[in-house]
Amino acid sequence: QVQLVQSGAEVKKPGASVKVSCKASGYTFTGYYMHWVRQAPGQGLEWMGWINPNSGGTNYAQKFQGRVTMTRDTSISTAYMELSRLRSDDTAVYYCARPQEWLVPLSWFDPWGQGTLVTVSS
Amino acid sequence: DIVMTQSPDSLAVSLGERATINCKSSQSVLYSSNNKNYLAWYQQKPGQPPKLLIYWASTRESGVPDRFSGSGSGTDFTLTISTLQAEDVAVYYCQHYYTTPPAFGQGTKLEIK
Numbered sequence: 223q224v225q226l227v228q229s230g231a232e233v234k235k236p237g238a239s240v241k242v243s244c245k246a247s248g249y250t251f252t253g254y255y256m257h258w259v260r261q262a263p264g265q266g267l268e269w270m271g272w273i274n275p276n277s278g279g280t281n282y283a284q285k286f287q288g289r290v291t292m293t294r295d296t297s298i299s300t301a302y303m304e305l306s307r308l309r310s311d312d313t314a315v316y317y318c319a320r321p322q323e324w325l326v327p328l329s330w331f332d333p334w335g336q337g338t339l340v341t342v343s344s
Numbered sequence: 345d346i347v348m349t350q351s352p353d354s355l356a357v358s359l360g361e362r363a364t365i366n367c368k369s370s371q372s373v374l375y376s377s378n379n380k381n382y383l384a385w386y387q388q389k390p391g392q393p394p395k396l397l398i399y400w401a402s403t404r405e406s407g408v409p410d411r412f413s414g415s416g417s418g419t420d421f422t423l424t425i426s427t428l429q430a431e432d433v434a435v436y437y438c439q440h441y442y443t444t445p446p447a448f449g450q451g452t453k454l455e456i457k
Contacts, residue, residue, distance in 0.1 A: 330384035334393035
């Protein structure tokens with residue numbers, strides 16, 4: 223079955239960077255864009271950006287421009303999201319999510335990864 | 345950017361009664377060339393990722409109970425749960441995928457009265 227499995231929880235100090243992985247299985251990795259969405263504690267869902275796993279092309283939300291880098295390793299069907307210069311308000315659960323439609327950047331998201339909690343604290 | 349606004353922020357409904365959640369987009373998400381509304385609904389329970397319920401504003405995802413239905417067009421949309429069950433307690437989000445950036449509503453928390 224189609225599945226996205228993310229890396230484990232992280233604790234980082236302010237100013238550090240974090241890199242979260244999302245391993246895909248059950249489908250052709252290069253045929254579907256991958257998005258990243260985050261959710262601060264008790265808050266709503268915030269879109270961060272997407273990567274085209276085929277070309278490596280990216281599109282980031284303006285809020286994260288200059289701090290986020292999305293990459294992929296097609297040999298192991300894994301997408302990565304790295305966020306730098308972390309602040310306390312970056313504490314959140316980070317999700318990878320796959321659009322439903324082949325080679326289309328925007329679509330409804332299904333499936334989602336299980337989420338990775340990133341805690342930023344001194 | 346298109347902004348999504350849900351109402352109400354929270355809702356308490358008795359078991360077996362109808363629950364209605366509204367979602368409004370700041371501009372139309374209806375694509376005229378295919379007459380489709382680029383709008384999805386999700387359910388999120390504590391500690392879980394969002395679960396897809398509805399896409400194209402009214403198409404129910406496979407396996408989703410038929411008490412869940414979506415309606416609306418253009419800028420105004422509704423998620424209806426016809427007869428509330430205990431397992432429907434969750435936060436519900438609408439999301440547009442009309443253009444980049446896609447965006448979510450702020451969420452509606454549904455509880456049992």
